[in-house]
Amino acid sequence: MTARVTDWGLAGLVAALLVTGALTLFAGSPGAVWIIAVHDACGLAIALLVIIKLRRVWPRLVRGALRAQVAGIGASLAVVGCFVAGFLWSQGVVVAPAGYSLLSWHDGLGAILAIAVAVHMMVRAKRLRRRDLAGRRQFLTATGLAGFAVLAWRVQRPVEALLALKGARRRFTGSYEAGSFAGNAFPSTSWVADNPAAIDPTSYRLRVEGLVAHPLAISLGDLAAADELVATLDCTGGFYSTQRWYGVRLGWLLDLAGADPSARHVTVGSVTGYRWSFGIQHARGLLLATHVTGAPLSHDHGAPVRLVAPGARGFQWVKWVTRIELRRDPDLTAPLSTVWSSFI
Numbered sequence: 001m002t003a004r005v006t007d008w009g010l011a012g013l014v015a016a017l018l019v020t021g022a023l024t025l026f027a028g029s030p031g032a033v034w035i036i037a038v039h040d041a042c043g044l045a046i047a048l049l050v051i052i053k054l055r056r057v058w059p060r061l062v063r064g065a066l067r068a069q070v071a072g073i074g075a076s077l078a079v080v081g082c083f084v085a086g087f088l089w090s091q092g093v094v095v096a097p098a099g100y101s102l103l104s105w106h107d108g109l110g111a112i113l114a115i116a117v118a119v120h121m122m123v124r125a126k127r128l129r130r131r132d133l134a135g136r137r138q139f140l141t142a143t144g145l146a147g148f149a150v151l152a153w154r155v156q157r158p159v160e161a162l163l164a165l166k167g168a169r170r171r172f173t174g175s176y177e178a179g180s181f182a183g184n185a186f187p188s189t190s191w192v193a194d195n196p197a198a199i200d201p202t203s204y205r206l207r208v209e210g211l212v213a214h215p216l217a218i219s220l221g222d223l224a225a226a227d228e229l230v231a232t233l234d235c236t237g238g239f240y241s242t243q244r245w246y247g248v249r250l251g252w253l254l255d256l257a258g259a260d261p262s263a264r265h266v267t268v269g270s271v272t273g274y275r276w277s278f279g280i281q282h283a284r285g286l287l288l289a290t291h292v293t294g295a296p297l298s299h300d301h302g303a304p305v306r307l308v309a310p311g312a313r314g315f316q317w318v319k320w321v322t323r324i325e326l327r328r329d330p331d332l333t334a335p336l337s338t339v340w341s342s343f344i
Contacts, residue, residue, distance in 0.1 A: 037153060250266070
């Protein structure tokens with residue numbers, strides 16, 4: 001494999017890892033398992049390409065200029081650290097170097113690596129030549145690397161199950177089970193630093209507004225836990241918990257408020273300013289929960305009302321819900337609320 005093919009192959013794989021890594025944040029339903037599969041296979045392929053590249057550049061790392069040595073060693077350490085952190089996390093190792101989980105280290109080192117590769121390619125990249133792509137050896141090497149990466153990914157789970165390793169008990173997203181059907185006992189996490197004061201149940205009002213015939217301000221007492229839904233909260237922090245949730249279907253509220261026929265999207269907003277948007281047909285099946293597996297929601301789990309959104313990741317299950325807004329257009333600025341809500 002030529003040097004240029006190796007470099008461009010690494011750049012392409014890092015880009016694929018960055019894209020699929022971002023997409024895994026939204027991969028909460030089984031139909032999205034291919035995203036995790038591609039992400040894992042690309043990671044394995046990068047590990048192999050790095051070995052090939054190190055064999056070529058090793059003399060420069062040992063005897064080259066100090067600047068090249070620092071850059072090369074730093075990039076190698078980022079690759080190794082990212083791979084090792086991800087692998088250890090997948091095997092259930094629970095350590096937190098410098099106070100951050102292995103999953104956080106994996107994500108952080110991956111982001112640093114992507115930036116470093118982008119800068120390197122802008123400064124040093126050389127265009128591929130015809131001879132870099134032609135020839136049976138190039139084809140066989142690339143095919144072999146891809147095949148090995150896919151095979152290694154495919155046998156990972158069966159081997160883990162055969163050896164009774166903890167990693168075999170992961171959900172398809174990579175998350176581990178925690179506190180299922182145990183009420184408020186499951187872990188509590190919030191987006192970045194959301195930490196609002198407890199909401200007084202007696203003064204609580206849920207506002208339903210926007211494209212509705214009858215804007216509402218509903219008290220907690222009027223949100224009787226009439227509906228029940230078994231759903232799995234899958235947090236991007238690495239755990240999942242299946243619970244029996246009780247509350248009211250969002251569709252019931254939309255009908256009560258008289259949803260305008262032109263409404264196509266529903267935004268669910270938190271007291272912190274955090275919010276997320278859903279298509280109206282999807283939103284009708286979501287639940288506004290007041291209880292979890294027989295117990296009232298605790299404050300850290302979003303009391304008095306939180307959203308339950310099956311198939312979505314945990315950060316989309318908005319906590320401390322105080323506002324429902326019907327809109328004609330999607331709420332494209334909703335992701336920005338992840339920034340300012342952390343200062344509430």
